[in-house]
Amino acid sequence: GYCFRKPRNRSLSVINEEVQEALKYRKRIGLMGAAISDYPEIDALCKDILGEGLSMSVASFRADSVTKELVESLAESGLKTLTMAPEAGSDRMRAVINKGIEEHHLFHSMDLGLSAGIRNFRLYIMVGLPFEEEEDIDAIIDLAERLKDYMETRGSKGTLTLSVNPFIPKPFTPFQWEPMADRKTVEKRLKRLEKTLRRRKHVVVNIESPKEAYIQGVLSRGDRRVGAALMRAHELGGSKAFKRALKELHLDPAFYLYRKRPESELFPWERLDMGFKKAYLYEELKRAEALKPTIPCFEGCHRCGVC
Ligand code: SF4
Structure with missing residues (x-):
């Protein structure tokens, strides 16, 4: 969300024009966005889409802003699984990432889904967040059990x-200074999650390959030298050879993954100007560490330097 501040909403009439355009191709409208339920006119939009005799779908929504109208429209469109993104199991971890979602929001969304006839639910969860402890993994297990x-x-x-x-x-997030969690620790935590929840009937745990994630970790905050490693990995046969390519070029993945970077570090991506002050992000990192919430953008705000 930091790269395209501040959030802007398209007017309902503009979206409806786009729906009319899409109508030429499909009878199903997919609403794309990071926080569909935050759209102030979501209820009217759902009514308009269904009113046209179309069906609709969304990727996921914020559990704290979901409405009855939206959930019912999705159910009417044949949606079988409602997806929510709490990202973490404990209040503490959700405070670290400033998620702003509390447990009761999840139960309320589930309630809306069940009342509308939706039977299945999906949770997006992250493991290896900064400042994560073993208790935070227990909290994910506990939350899943209670929701089930x-x-x-x-x-x-x-x-x-x-x-x-x-x-x-x-890059361009408050955690750009933070090390990625140690791979072995993350793998152990993922295994524990899977093993514990596997015992429960009708609970499924899908895990993204940590190997891929750690390649992404290097690419995410890499510098120009990683470009050469990418080229070499390509010559050697693709992503499987990435580690070998780094080694050939004497690049240590730990340099990109595991360093706690000093506040003063000059990042390669600072060649791009996203409009906000770097000091603002660092302040946000400190707030995350102190579990202090940050409110979203509002009219008249000048905090980060974009407005
Ligand atoms: S100045 Fe305030 S409202 Fe504007 S983008 Fe930054 S945080 Fe959001």
Whole structure:
């Protein structure tokens, strides 16, 4: 969200024009965005889409802004699985990433889904977040168990799926200074999650390959030398040869993955100007560490330097 601040909404009439255009090709409208349910006119948009005799789908939504109208429209469109992205299991971890979602939001969204006839649910979860402890993994297991209990209490025999990804620190985010979590620790935590939750019927844990995630980790915060390694890996046969290519070029993956970078480090990506002050991101990192929430953008705000 830092690269394209501040959030802007397209007007309902513009989106409806686009729906009319899409109508020529398909009868199903996919709404794309990081936070579809945050769109202020989501209910009216759902009504308009269904009113045209079309069906609709969304990738996922924020559990704290989901509406009955949206969930019912999705159910009416034949949606079988509702996806929510709490990202973490504990309140503490969600405070670190400033997620702004609390447990009751998840249960409320599930409630809306179950009432609308949706039986299956999916949670997006990250492991290896900065400042994560073993207790935070226990909290993911506990949250999944309680959500599944709730589904059963409400008579749903559906599946609860956890899609779990290792966290990758990204440029232009408060975590750009942070090391990626140690791969062995992350693998152990992923295994524990999977092993514990596998015992439960109708709970599925899908895990992204840590190997891929650590390649992404190098690419994510790499510098110009990583370009040469990419070329060499390509010559050697592709992503499987990436580690070998780094070695041939005397590049240590730990330099990109595991260093806690000093505040003053000059990043390769600073050649791009995203409009906000670097000091603002560092302040946000400190707030994350102190579990202090940051409110979203608002009219009249001048905090980060974009407006
Ligand atoms: S100045 Fe405030 S409102 Fe504008 S982009 Fe930054 S945080 Fe958002």
